[in-house]
Amino acid sequence: MKTKNFLLKEAVFPIKNGGSIAIGGTALRRHPMAALHEIIRQKKRDLVLFGTINAVDIDLLIAAGCVKEIYSSAVQFDNEISAYALEKAFSEGNIIFNQQPKKIITEQFRAGASSIDFIPLRKSEIMEGNKYIQKLVSPFNGEEYIALKSFQPDVAIIHAHKADQYGNVQFDANRSLEDDIDIFIAESAKHTIVTVEQIVSEAAIEDDPANTVLPASLVDAVVEIPYGAHPFSCDERYEKDSSHLEYYKKISKEPAELNKYIQDYILGSSSWYDYLNKIGMARLLSLSSRQEVSGNA
Amino acid sequence: MKTDTKLYSLKDAVREVKSGSHITLGGFAHSLAPLAFVREMIRQDISDLEVTAMGEAWAVDMLSGAKALKKVRMSNFMFEGWGRCRNFSRAVEEGEIEVEDYSHFGITNRMFAGSMGIPFIPVKTMSGSDIYHERSFEKNNKFVDYTCPFTEEKVLLVPKVEPDVAIIHASRADVNGNVQLYGISSTLEVAAKSAKKVIVTVEEIVEEEIIRKQPELTILPSFLVDAVIHLPYGAHPAGMYKYYDYDSDHINLYIESTRTNEKFKEYMEEYIKGTENEIEYLEKIGLKQLLSLKADPYYGYSLHNRGEVLQ
Amino acid sequence: MKQSVNNVITADEMMVFAASQLFKDGDVALVGTGLPMIAAYAAKQTHAPNAVLVFESGIMDAKASHMASGVGDFPLVHGAVKTSSLFDSLSLLQKGTINLGFLGAAEIDAYGNINSTVIGDYQTPKVRLPGSGGANDIASMAERTVILVKHQKRKFVEKLNYLTTPGYIDGAGSREKYGLPGQGPEKVITDLGVFYFDAATKRMSIESLHPQVSLEKVIEETGFEFQHIPEEIPVTEMPKPELLQTIRDLDPDKIYINK
Numbered sequence: 001m002k003t004k005n006f007l008l009k010e011a012v013f014p015i016k017n018g019g020s021i022a023i024g025g026t027a028l029r030r031h032p033m034a035a036l037h038e039i040i041r042q043k044k045r046d047l048v049l050f051g052t053i054n055a056v057d058i059d060l061l062i063a064a065g066c067v068k069e070i071y072s073s074a075v076q077f078d079n080e081i082s083a084y085a086l087e088k089a090f091s092e093g094n095i096i097f098n099q100q101p102k103k104i105i106t107e108q109f110r111a112g113a114s115s116i117d118f119i120p121l122r123k124s125e126i127m128e129g130n131k132y133i134q135k136l137v138s139p140f141n142g143e144e145y146i147a148l149k150s151f152q153p154d155v156a157i158i159h160a161h162k163a164d165q166y167g168n169v170q171f172d173a174n175r176s177l178e179d180d181i182d183i184f185i186a187e188s189a190k191h192t193i194v195t196v197e198q199i200v201s202e203a204a205i206e207d208d209p210a211n212t213v214l215p216a217s218l219v220d221a222v223v224e225i226p227y228g229a230h231p232f233s234c235d236e237r238y239e240k241d242s243s244h245l246e247y248y249k250k251i252s253k254e255p256a257e258l259n260k261y262i263q264d265y266i267l268g269s270s271s272w273y274d275y276l277n278k279i280g281m282a283r284l285l286s287l288s289s290r291q292e293v294s295g296n297a
Numbered sequence: 298m299k300t301d302t303k304l305y306s307l308k309d310a311v312r313e314v315k316s317g318s319h320i321t322l323g324g325f326a327h328s329l330a331p332l333a334f335v336r337e338m339i340r341q342d343i344s345d346l347e348v349t350a351m352g353e354a355w356a357v358d359m360l361s362g363a364k365a366l367k368k369v370r371m372s373n374f375m376f377e378g379w380g381r382c383r384n385f386s387r388a389v390e391e392g393e394i395e396v397e398d399y400s401h402f403g404i405t406n407r408m409f410a411g412s413m414g415i416p417f418i419p420v421k422t423m424s425g426s427d428i429y430h431e432r433s434f435e436k437n438n439k440f441v442d443y444t445c446p447f448t449e450e451k452v453l454l455v456p457k458v459e460p461d462v463a464i465i466h467a468s469r470a471d472v473n474g475n476v477q478l479y480g481i482s483s484t485l486e487v488a489a490k491s492a493k494k495v496i497v498t499v500e501e502i503v504e505e506e507i508i509r510k511q512p513e514l515t516i517l518p519s520f521l522v523d524a525v526i527h528l529p530y531g532a533h534p535a536g537m538y539k540y541y542d543y544d545s546d547h548i549n550l551y552i553e554s555t556r557t558n559e560k561f562k563e564y565m566e567e568y569i570k571g572t573e574n575e576i577e578y579l580e581k582i583g584l585k586q587l588l589s590l591k592a593d594p595y596y597g598y599s600l601h602n603r604g605e606v607l608q
Numbered sequence: 609m610k611q612s613v614n615n616v617i618t619a620d621e622m623m624v625f626a627a628s629q630l631f632k633d634g635d636v637a638l639v640g641t642g643l644p645m646i647a648a649y650a651a652k653q654t655h656a657p658n659a660v661l662v663f664e665s666g667i668m669d670a671k672a673s674h675m676a677s678g679v680g681d682f683p684l685v686h687g688a689v690k691t692s693s694l695f696d697s698l699s700l701l702q703k704g705t706i707n708l709g710f711l712g713a714a715e716i717d718a719y720g721n722i723n724s725t726v727i728g729d730y731q732t733p734k735v736r737l738p739g740s741g742g743a744n745d746i747a748s749m750a751e752r753t754v755i756l757v758k759h760q761k762r763k764f765v766e767k768l769n770y771l772t773t774p775g776y777i778d779g780a781g782s783r784e785k786y787g788l789p790g791q792g793p794e795k796v797i798t799d800l801g802v803f804y805f806d807a808a809t810k811r812m813s814i815e816s817l818h819p820q821v822s823l824e825k826v827i828e829e830t831g832f833e834f835q836h837i838p839e840e841i842p843v844t845e846m847p848k849p850e851l852l853q854t855i856r857d858l859d860p861d862k863i864y865i866n867k
Contacts, residue, residue: 162594201605203673204595226588273585281584282576291472291502291527294307294575325665325694326680351694352741373724373741377641377678386736396736398725398772400744401664402698409695421702422748425786426721427771428740431730451787480685481666482693538682596673598682603674604861 024158031057059083111150112188156189167219302472324353325483327543331466333531410457411491419452463492469501474522480538542599619799644710666692709746720775720793759798776810811835
């Protein structure tokens with residue numbers, strides 16, 4: 001079998017300006033932050049983004065000038081206040097934000113994952129100007145439905161717990177796999193990049209086949225990136241970094257400070273490890289521990 | 298309802314180990330070594346120690362290099378795959394440490410007698426060798442020749458040993474001090490049970506419920522443990538089965554530094570005395586290096602470290 | 609003799625093969641890493657499939673997926689049937705359950721006694737060596753022991769600096785005098801030949817020399833006189849090509865043999 005283990009730089013490189021990208025993770029967990037940093041460093045432009053419930057992940061891409069259009073239920077902080085870079089770009093007319101309910105988004109990814117062009121849904125509010133939603137009359141009973149065009153982005157990026165070098169991806173055990181929309185997101189795209197906390201042996205994957213969520217045939221690149229969702233949580237592996245998220249919320253109000261943040265943490269970091277070093281050993285160890293680490297002042 | 302926990306900070310726990318006391322430590326080859334604790338002992342200048350050890354090369358070599366040891370009961374100190382423990386050897390050669398030699402089974406039986414609360418135990422090993430003939434500080438307390446009153450077998454009697462403190466590094470514990478371990482236990486159990494006080498450092502603190510789910514992993518129940526300290530990477534540069542592999546790069550660097558007293562002093566200044574705490578030590582080692590040692594969930598050790606390069 | 613080309617056997621391979629032949633099916637052996645471990649696995653794959661390996665660290669019946677760097681190394685832990693304690697492993701030696709043990713040596717004398725403690729005086733040594741470890745226990749208590757050592761004059765000495773590990777101590781009757789349960793060393797296997805101990809004197813004697821090894825070379829590298837040298841010295845038996853391949857396959861990265 002061919003190895004699909006890439007460096008982050010190599011994995012992100014094929015993303016084209018103007019291309020469409022689905023971003024994994026929901027609310028404050030498991031957004032593929034390391035990959036998004038790399039997109040910013042590689043100065044990708046005019047991207048069309050698809051996500052479920054988004055936050056600092058998409059806000060940063062907007063602030064860095066990478067985004068043209070967004071399909072998501074929200075780009076917000078933990079208190080459900082809209083993220084500031086999104087607000088600013090939207091009010092200035094620099095981006096198109098197609099806000100739509102998460103339930104609808106889920107159906108669009110699910111349809112995309114099955115390579116179905118559209119999926120009918122019982123009629124609800126129609127979002128004007130949204131290219132992905134149209135009226136539909138049932139050929140059977142004449143009732144009105146809405147037709148949702150499925151999401152089939154060029155690229156999907158999700159962050160998972162582990163994979164082998166061939167791209168067999170697993171989530172940690174004891175989680176409800178059915179509800180995890182990241183799997184649909186990954187399957188919906190033409191090219192799927194999975195960042196993982198650890199590249200493990202094939203034996204580790206074979207030892208626990210029930211937890212394989214994506215077989216290698218559905219994955220184009222895997223990249224090992226510990227703490228790859230920081231400052232978001234990665235299920236049992238580490239908690240969200242509340243103080244960093246608070247810090248972001250505070251500074252992102254001021255565009256100048258937000259630019260400086262992007263300079264310091266992203267453009268000024270030569271690699272993800274460089275970024276993690278700026279976050280610091282003490283903080284990272286405490287996020288992955290249930291108890292405070294001794295000496296962690 | 299119990300409200301107190303046994304969770305200590307490293308600095309506070311190390312303060313409990315007084316200069317001049319008699320200690321025993323965990324560690325087998327490049328695993329189980331309580332080195333975060335040992336580094337803090339060196340930071341706090343704890344010295345004049347008496348050590349009872351079987352093969353805990355890492356802890357003993359570091360403490361030897363820090364000139365913290367006075368007397369050592371031992372069996373074998375060696376960095377498997379790397380060679381002699383030079384700090385320890387040099388300290389013995391320069392007359393700084395008095396040594397009493399035993400075999401592995403001999404010294405462990407002394408701990409076993411201590412752990413059982415019996416004054417001595419008969420063994421069928423060591424007789425006739427220079428371990429038997431040469432007596433250092435133990436003198437006549439080392440062995441007594443004895444004929445079994447039941448079978449007339451010739452045996453050696455070895456007395457119990459009861460160190461003041463045992464210092465152990467294990468996998469995980471709850472805040473009450475129930476300690477669990479994956480993999481081999483070497484002499485951890487008898488060492489801990491023979492000592493008057495038991496200090497355990499662990500990779501992870503987990504809920505009591507997690508401990509109770511797998512009681513078969515428990516090596517020391519809380520009533521045998523006096524203090525628990527949460528120290529991820531607490532065995533570095535040694536490894537911990539299922540957590541991280543030993544750090545060959547840092548072992549090379551360490552071994553190189555032990556070639557002379559001066560070089561080891563530089564090592565200590567940089568990595569031990571020059572760091573305020575273990576977080577600073579780990580920062581010096583670097584996140585990328587530490588994360589590269591992460592154990593594969595199937596094998597329990599790092600495949601990167603075993604020459605199976607994945608990229 | 610470093611390079612292994614096809615069927616040209618190396619000294620390491622000879623030692624491994626000779627050691628592997630001493631395993632009997634069903635032996636419970638206490639082994640270290642290195643050549644004895646490869647020998648043990650070779651025996652298990654051929655004539656002694658029921659041999660069990662115990663490591664002093666507490667690892668029992670290991671089935672390693674990667675080469676271990678030592679007896680406590682993690683590859684031996686993964687896949688073992690039991691992970692236990694050192695006290696437990698060595699208790700099995702005292703009980704007699706473990707019946708075969710392998711030893712290395714820094715210094716060895718004519719009676720198969722070994723030094724691994726000091727060079728020079730014990731109290732103020734010139735060189736402090738690692739110490740006995742489990743070696744004295746194996747030598748004292750295992751029914752059968754085998755010593756594997758590089759054949760060099762500085763190692764094969766008339767008088768040891770320190771007797772860490774008993775062979776036959778002062779000769780016949782010594783082990784009995786001290787009440788040691790094991791039989792004493794059965795064979796010494798070196799890169800030059802295979803040696804045994806004379807029944808009457810318990811001094812080392814030549815059993816066979818490896819191919820291309822001369823008696824002169826062996827005498828030159830030995831600091832004591834052999835008790836017995838056969839008139840016609842046999843050549844050590846060589847492994848069949850399949851077995852040689854088995855031995856090589858056990859250490860494909862040449863970590864221990866032909867390094």
